[in-house]
Amino acid sequence: MDRAELVELLSPDGLRLLDSLPPYESSVDVVRLVADLRKAGHGPGLVAAVLTQSKLRAKARTKFGEFADRMLFTEAGLEQATRLRVAALHAGRFTGAGLHSIADLGSGIGGDAMAMAAMDLAVTAVDADEVTATIASFNLAPFPGAQVLHADAESVDLAGFDGVWLDPARRTAGHANTSRLSDPGDYSPSLDFAFGLGARLPTGIKLGPGHDRGQIPAEAEAQWVSVDGQLVEMALWFGPLARSGIRRSALVLSSAGSSELTGPDDSDDVAVGPLGEYLYEPDGSVIRARLIGDLARSQGARMLSEGIAYLTSDELTQTPFATAFRVLEVLPADEKKLRQALQARRIGTLEIKKRGVDVDPAALRTRLRPKGDQSGTIVLTRVAGARAALLVERLRP
Template identity: 75%
Template sequence: MDRSELVELLSPEGLRLLDSLPPYEPASDVVKMVSDLRKAGHAPGLVSAVLSQSKLRAKAVPKFGEFASRMLFTEAGLEQATRLKVAALHAGRFAAAGLTRVADLGSGIGGDALALAAMDLIVTAVDADEVTAAIASFNLAPFPAATVVHSDAESFDLSECDAAWLDPARRTSGHSNTSRLNPEDYSPSLNFVFDLAKRLPIGVKLGPGHDRDQIPAEAEAQWISVNGALVEMGLWFGVLARDGIRRAALVLRPEGPAELTAAADSEDAAVVPLGEYLYEPDGAVIRARLIGDLARSLDAGMLSEGIAYLTAETVQHTPFATAFRVLDVLPFDEKKLRLALAERGIGTLEIKKRGVDIDPATLRTRLKLKGTTSATLILTRAAGHRVALLVERV
């Protein structure tokens, strides 16, 4: 969205038109909608802006729920925005620590600032992009204690704030591989962020796969997954970091939240022979390197050194892993595997893999599956040797 589109959208006519549209559906006849709106006398730029916003509002529902219908978005801002339930957890840290004046540096469309303002905190949302800052102003308008400033995060005056939240954006232009970014490849830079942590209590949102070598020793690192999808790593400093906790895995599921915490990475459990059950740890547990602690809580061991599968003779319910019953150990050879699956009439196959160089989609095609039975196949290593495990979810 450019500045002219935003001006069209924020006009009284634009907002009325946007709110009058029916909920966006993927099967909507967009061409007909454009034609109808043009026939009604609306300018082409306005029609384009409101239809784009209608689509973004529908796309935003998984993150913002019913609030999405009253917000404005940019494509990039929505992609980077924190889910509302996760943002509420962020805001809860600031409130619990007794902090009242928070700067949201690099606020984007204002997702985290919304949650902070809803906790009755005084929030200043700061973003360097003019259009994004204007959209944040619209989204935060219902909260009198929230203000938006169009400014560079690193030059913003923090003298009136007692804490800060930061969501650094990655500068990926010109990089073919962004898995190990330099601290200066972020905006604001991580050097600025970590220097700020020496002066002010702060929380920082980073990608869940962020280089662990860049985590400061004094920070609490918390990985969060939502319904099994790993969404972020949060770093907490000062009074926002919990005493004695440096590694945490928080899983948010419909039945409620659950968390594993530790003072440091946990030592892996011993490798044991394949048992009747297999556990696949949640991604938050894996990234937090708390697999060993999870294994010991389940009376389980590692299936193979360095591979995030656990095995045990008995099964226990846990929110931190998916449990499978091992039905059979099949030949790892592709031809023999095809025959074994055909004998069982398996026509639908979920393939999971760790520790082996195989593309599941390509393998599934080559297996030429036929039949009416569904199954799950795990390709991995047991005690260092490749294995193909036919399993069912517990």
């Protein structure tokens, strides 16, 4: 979206047209809809803009729920935006620490700032991109305690703010078709700037969940967050925003609620032991936080193999921090024999999971040629260092 399209979209006629569109569905005859809108006298630029927004609003419901229907987006802004449920937890850190005036540096379309404003924090959202800052202004318009600055985050005078939130841009500039930046030195604002703020102000920083753990400052609390099984972020908390005695945290959010596993540091793994009746696949947040050992001890479980994030036990203990499987059989690891074993069991619908082995599950599934009226899951991994294929049954919580 360029500046001219945004100006047209933000006109009273543009917003009325957007809100008048039926809910976006992929099955809609877009060509006919475009023709109808053009026949009604709407210009091609406005038609393209409102249809793009309609599509983005539908996509945004997974992050923003019903609020998405009254928001504006760019494709890149939506992709990088914090889910509203997670943003509310960010805002809760600031309110819990007794802070009030927050600078949201690198605010994007304003998702985190919306959550802060909804909790009566006075938030100033800052973004260096003019179109993105304008969209953030629209999204934050319902909140009297929020304002937006079109400015470079590192140039903002922070006098008068008692807390800072940063979501550094980790992709190339633009509103669509951006690519991930591989060098943290290219983030905007830079990590050096962000960590410098953390040394002198209550600061929270959102980073990708796979960010290099070696760059985590010793004084920060690092929290990895997963939502419905998807690892979505690592947040670093400094000063009073970091909890006493906690430096590693795995937060699991699902429709069942929230659960958290915490530790003062990375936890030591438990010993490797024999394959039991049950297999556990730790949530990605637990793996990234390196709290697998603490999870194993709470489960009475043991490591399946050195350095591989699977646990095993003889008794089932359900946990929100891992997916549990019942081990049905140990199948041959040899591909030809494995194919024969699956065919003998009439397994035609096959899920392949793997860890600790170099294999492409999609390519392997093609070579195994599963056929039959049964479904099954195999886990390709190592048991006490030896390659193994486990036929397992997923257990629902």
